[in-house]
C-alpha cells in the first residue's frame with residue numbers, strides 16, 4: 462500500500478476526473494453502494510460480560526429518516542470536499558463544498574451568508590470563538606491546490622450572526638487532517654504543517670510565530686498539550702517529538718520507529734504521549750505511549766493488533782480509557798487495568814478506516830464513523846446506534862469526508878455525510 466494519506470491523493474485524482482468525463486452518481490472509482498456492507502459484518506463487537514452489544518430499538522437508522530438535512534447542490538462524485546462545523550456557542554453552523562462556505566443561524570437554521578473561501582479543495586473547516594460574540598472560520602487546503610500559491614490556511618472573521626466582517630488573516634501551512642487540537646485550548650495559538658516544518662502562530666497576530674524545524678520528513682500530526690505548555694509532533698521520519706510550546710525548543714525525541722508516524726495525542730492529564738506508527742509493509746502498524754513523567758521508562762506498546770494505519774486515538778476526559786481506531790478495527794484500553802477491555806473488528810478489516818473517534822458523556826459512549834455511517838456504542842447499556850446509508854444509497858468512499866456534530870442545546874446528532882448532505886437526528890437518550 463502506498464503510504465500517503467488519502468487527502469494527498471484525492472484532490473489530484475478528482476481534478477483529473479473532473480477534467481475528463483463528467484462524474485456521475487455511479488462513478489465506480491469514487492462512489493460505492495452501501496449494499497450489505499453497512500452496517501459492517503463483525504468478527505468481534507463491543508461487549509459487556511461477554512455479551513455482544515445489540516442494536517438499540519429502532520436502530521440502525523438509514524439516510525432518509527433524519528429530522529432535516531442541508532446540502533450543497535453538487536452532483537455526487539464531483540467533489541469530496543464537504544465539511545461542516547458548529548460554533549462552540551451553538552449559534553452558527555458552517556458548511557463548505559471546498560471553495561465556498563454557507564453559514565446558517567442555528568436558532569431556526571436560516572442561511573445567513575455564502576461566500577468564497579478563496580482557497581481550493583478546502584478539506585477542513587474549524588470555528589473558534591472571537592471577541593464580542595464573533596466567530597472565526599478557519600479553512601485549509603494543500604498549497605498546491607491554490608492556483609496562485611496563496612496561503613493554504615485562511616481565517617475569516619464572522620459577525621455573531623455569521624456574516625463575514627471583511628477581516629481575513631492568512632497563515633502559512635495547512636491544518637492537519639487527523640488532529641482536533643490544531644488550536645490550543647485557550648483558543649490563542651494555532652499549529653499548521655508545511656512539509657517537515659510546523660508553524661506555531663499567535664492566531665490574532667501571525668507575526669508572532671515559531672517554526673519547529675527538526676523533522677526530516679513530512680509532519681502528519683501536531684497538537685498542543687492540554688495545558689498548552691508542550692507541543693507533540695509525529696512525522697514520516699519515524700520520530701515523535703516533544704517541544705516547548707513557548708520557546709519552540711525541542712524537549713525530547715521518541716524513535717526512530719523505522720516507519721512512518723501518523724498520529725500523536727496527549728492524555729488529558731498531560732502525563733502520556735501517544736505516537737502511532739507504520740503502514741503495514743515496512744513496519745507493522747503499532748502504537749506506543751510514553752510517560753512524560755519518566756521519558757526513559759519503557760513505553761506501553763500495542764503491536765501486532767492493527768491491520769493498517771492507525772490514524773485515530775482518543776482518551777476519555779478522565780484519562781482512564783483510550784480508544785484506538787485503525788482499518789476495520791478498534792480497541793479500548795484501560796490505563797488502570799493496563800489491558801485491552803474491548804475489541805471491535807470487522808470481517809473485512811482492511812477496507813474501511815475508522816475515523817472521527819470521539820468519547821461522549823465521559824466514558825459512557827464512543828462515537829465513530831465507519832462504512833459511510835455514524836455509530837455510537839453505549840458502554841452502560843451495551844447498546845449500539847447507527848445512522849448511515851441504506852442498501853440503495855450511493856456515497857463517496859473515503860475517510861475524512863464528513864464531520865460528526867453534536868448540538869447539545871438542540872439534542873441533535875449528525876453531520877456531513879459522504880453523499881454531500883448534512884443530516885441531523887435526535888440524539889438518543
Ligand SMILES: *[C@@H]1O[C@H](CO)[C@@H](O)[C@H](O)[C@H]1NC(C)=O
Nearest residue numbers: 508509510511512513802803
Ligand atoms: C468472559 O469469557 C472469558 C473467556 O471465555 C472468561 O475467562 C471470563 O471469565 C468471562 N467473563 C465474564 C464476566 O463472564
Ligand SMILES: *[C@@H]1O[C@H](CO)[C@@H](O)[C@H](O)[C@H]1NC(C)=O
Nearest residue numbers: 533535539540558559560561
Ligand atoms: C461551491 O458552491 C459555489 C456556489 O454555491 C459554486 O460557485 C462553486 O463552484 C462550488 N464549488 C465546487 C468545488 O463545486
Ligand SMILES: *[C@@H]1O[C@H](CO)[C@@H](O)[C@H](O)[C@H]1NC(C)=O
Nearest residue numbers: 566567568569570571572622
Ligand atoms: C429566522 O430568524 C431570523 C431572525 O433571527 C428571522 O429574520 C427569520 O425570518 C427567521 N426565519 C424563519 C424561516 O423563521
Ligand SMILES: *[C@@H]1O[C@H](CO)[C@@H](O)[C@H](O)[C@H]1NC(C)=O
Nearest residue numbers: 632633660667668669670672
Ligand atoms: C513569522 O513572522 C514574521 C514576522 O515577524 C514573518 O516575516 C514570517 O513570515 C512569519 N512566519 C511564518 C511561517 O508565517
Ligand SMILES: *[C@@H]1O[C@H](CO)[C@@H](O)[C@H](O)[C@H]1NC(C)=O
Nearest residue numbers: 690691705706707708709710
Ligand atoms: C519553555 O521555555 C521557556 C523559555 O526558555 C521556559 O521559561 C519554560 O519553563 C519552558 N517550559 C517548559 C514547560 O519547560
Ligand SMILES: *[C@@H]1O[C@H](CO)[C@@H](O)[C@H](O)[C@H]1NC(C)=O
Nearest residue numbers: 752754755756757758759760
Ligand atoms: C524511569 O524509568 C526507568 C526505566 O524503567 C527506571 O529505571 C527509573 O527508575 C524511572 N525513574 C523514575 C524517576 O521513576
Ligand SMILES: *[C@@H]1O[C@H](CO)[C@@H](O)[C@H](O)[C@H]1NC(C)=O
Nearest residue numbers: 765766767768790808809810
Ligand atoms: C483481519 O481479518 C481476518 C479475518 O477476516 C483475520 O484472520 C486477521 O487476523 C485480521 N488481521 C488483523 C491484523 O487483525
